[in-house]
Amino acid sequence: MALDKADRVRVGSRRRQQDLPDTPAASTPEQPATRDAVPAMTDLLPAAEGLLDQLHSARIPITVRGMAKQCWRCGFDDLAVVLVHVTDEFGVYSVIEACKDTPLAYAREILVRARHPLIASIKVRRSKTARETYLSNGCNNCDALYGAFGLGEDVAGVQANEAVASLPILAETERPEIEWILLAAERDGLYDG
Ligand SMILES: [Zn+2]
Numbered sequence: 001m002a003l004d005k006a007d008r009v010r011v012g013s014r015r016r017q018q019d020l021p022d023t024p025a026a027s028t029p030e031q032p033a034t035r036d037a038v039p040a041m042t043d044l045l046p047a048a049e050g051l052l053d054q055l056h057s058a059r060i061p062i063t064v065r066g067m068a069k070q071c072w073r074c075g076f077d078d079l080a081v082v083l084v085h086v087t088d089e090f091g092v093y094s095v096i097e098a099c100k101d102t103p104l105a106y107a108r109e110i111l112v113r114a115r116h117p118l119i120a121s122i123k124v125r126r127s128k129t130a131r132e133t134y135l136s137n138g139c140n141n142c143d144a145l146y147g148a149f150g151l152g153e154d155v156a157g158v159q160a161n162e163a164v165a166s167l168p169i170l171a172e173t174e175r176p177e178i179e180w181i182l183l184a185a186e187r188d189g190l191y192d193g
Pocket residue numbers: 071072073074075076139140141142143144
């Protein structure tokens with residue numbers, strides 16, 4: 001086992017030097033590599049590394065959709081960001097609810113690049129009902145929070161009726177496929193240990 005580990009470290013060092021021929025950190029062994037993006041990748045088995053290489057340059061089309069929402073406080077006919085999906089694919093594996101936290105942050109970042117006006121209503125707000133503070137949708141008129149739980153139930157209903165395609169498109173873009181895999185892994189609870 002010790003030999004295996006040493007082999008992996010050597011392979012990792014070679015790989016870093018190949019990848020970063022001009023980086024000082026790569027040519028000074030006593031210093032750790034300064035590129036933080038992929039330090040754990042030196043520990044991958046070759047088969048997994050092959051998959052990662054395939055993913056490295058793969059890109060997929062992503063769509064962000066909203067849902068009509070009437071403000072519970074002021075009655076404003078509004079729109080909330082509710083999901084992201086692989087463009088033209090609507091199955092459960094291709095749709096990720098994005099009503100709060102990381103998925104909503106991801107949808108927001110796509111909308112920022114698209115300069116969509118709805119980004120102004122996505123903020124960290126305090127929910128008295130849920131007794132927590134989270135990145136949320138809110139009213140574009142009075143800033144009332146649209147609870148993620150209620151929106152999530154609405155999204156589940158839309159998915160159950162196979163009506164995702166009927167929701168308004170807010171943005172369409174192309175993103176590295178690895179982003180989608182990471183989001184899907186979080187959705188599926190793979191980071192919970
Ligand atoms: Zn309102």
